[in-house]
Structure formats: structure tokens, C-alpha cells
Amino acid sequence: MSLLYQKQNQEIRPGVHLIQDVNASNSPMKYTAVKVLALDANASYDETLGDFEAGIVVLAGKVTVTADQQRFEGIGQRQSVFDKIPTDSVYVGTGLPFGITAQTAAKILIAYSPTTTSFPVRLLKGDIHQIEHRGKYQNKRLVQNILPDDLPFADKLLLVEVYTDSGNWSSYPPHRHDHDNLPTESLLEEIYYHEMQPKQGFVFQRVYTDDHSLDETMTVQNQDVVIVPKGYHPVGVPDGYDSYYLNIMAGPTRVWHFHNAPEHAWIIDRK
Numbered sequence: 001m002s003l004l005y006q007k008q009n010q011e012i013r014p015g016v017h018l019i020q021d022v023n024a025s026n027s028p029m030k031y032t033a034v035k036v037l038a039l040d041a042n043a044s045y046d047e048t049l050g051d052f053e054a055g056i057v058v059l060a061g062k063v064t065v066t067a068d069q070q071r072f073e074g075i076g077q078r079q080s081v082f083d084k085i086p087t088d089s090v091y092v093g094t095g096l097p098f099g100i101t102a103q104t105a106a107k108i109l110i111a112y113s114p115t116t117t118s119f120p121v122r123l124l125k126g127d128i129h130q131i132e133h134r135g136k137y138q139n140k141r142l143v144q145n146i147l148p149d150d151l152p153f154a155d156k157l158l159l160v161e162v163y164t165d166s167g168n169w170s171s172y173p174p175h176r177h178d179h180d181n182l183p184t185e186s187l188l189e190e191i192y193y194h195e196m197q198p199k200q201g202f203v204f205q206r207v208y209t210d211d212h213s214l215d216e217t218m219t220v221q222n223q224d225v226v227i228v229p230k231g232y233h234p235v236g237v238p239d240g241y242d243s244y245y246l247n248i249m250a251g252p253t254r255v256w257h258f259h260n261a262p263e264h265a266w267i268i269d270r271k
């Protein structure tokens, strides 16, 4: 089973390019799926959700999103994810149609999670995001929460953006969230959508379980996806390149309680 999905570029409608499409038909993921689209200016994409909720994240550019008779005009806050400005997103509940029209060239990520419980359509403006600076030494990262577990706007989906500067590590020390053992640990699948700056860069991501029955280390390039059905999932960023990733998490219960690998937990406690 490969956990790495290299970027594609397939024109699926005029001006709409499919960069990633990872779902239950081409992966072992049960709770999470993702689509990444690049839209030329004025291009449109639409879809009707089945038993899924979705988070439409405007990674870059400006778009108009319509959903359930609501219209969000000109949303999106940045030209590139590396502007590091919190962006706008739209939550769309189960069974609803939605449409996206690009006002400028745009890049969109659509995160999905299967559910039959529908929440109202909601615009998640970038300026409501909680920003966190985590870690010390070469373990520093900037976190922009889009749909964290303390915002009760979705049934399953959790969405977060993470910036890791050149030479640093994130999702580190290694942690897992694959045991359904609340309140200690929650079972959450996770999908990583990665970008790098400059874009010829690469990062390394390891996904492994305690018994090493799963232990893969991947070279990840711009616009690749890594799936984490289970296990620890640290990311290392080489010197000279900055990393961005967007995490989609979902599982039986919408709460993020993780377990740090005990042998590496000392990394957090350093003075």
C-alpha cells in the first residue's frame, strides 16, 4: 500500500485541473477524502454531495462559492499559501450542491468526510482562525486552525494548516491518534496535502506504527498528498525550502487527542 499520491494535472472541465483526488476508491481511507483543483480565471466547478460533509478551502486566489442558496462572493485571502495569511473556507453539509467560480486563477482544496448528519452551510473567514506558534529550536512551526475541534461547525471534519520553515521538523516529536481510547487518545485518520517554496523542494515524511508493521519514509514533492490511515507521521524539512501542509482529520469522534511516542517525548520538555 503506497501512502504517497503524486500530483496529477488532468483537465476535467474547461479550465479546471484536477491535482489530487484521494478517496475510498483509490485508498484505504474510511473517514477522509480530498480533492485539489486548480482553476483558471472564470472557470467553474460544481458538485452535489452524497453522504459526505465538505470543507472547501481557498488555498490561493479569489472565488465565489454558492451552496444551499447562499453565495459567498470574492472569498480567498492570498495569492499563494506561502503568503501565510489565514484564508477563507466554506463548510457544506451532507447532500447539498455547491459551486465554485474562480474570479482569479485559484487553487481549491475540498476535504470530505462521510456522514449523514448535516450541519448548516457556513463561511469560515480567515480572520477567525486561531493561530498558534508551536515548538522550540528546530521544531518550530506556525499553525493556522481552520476547523479545530472546539468549533462545533462540522460533524466529523477537522482542518488545520501548518507552516514549517527550512531546516525544521513538524508533526514532531512523532505522535499518533489511531486508538479509539478517549479521553486519552482519539481515532482519527489524517491526510496531508503538501506544498513547498521554492516549489522544486521536497520534504521527508515517515509514517510508522509501534510494531513497525507499517513503516514508510517518503520523499514528498510540491502538491503531493500523504495519507496516514494510522501511526506516527513526522515531517522533516531540508535547509533552503519552506514547507506548507494542510491536514484533514476525521474519525468516529470529532476530537483531537494524540499520543506522543514516549521515547521522543523529551523533545517537548527541553528547556
Ligand SMILES: O=C(O)C[C@@H](O)[C@H](O)C(=O)CO
Residues within 6 Å of the ligand: 134, 141, 143, 160, 162, 170, 171, 172, 177, 190, 233, 247, 258
Ligand atoms: O503541531 C504540528 O506540528 C502539526 C501536527 O499536529 C499536525 O497537524 C498533525 O499531525 C495533527 O495530528
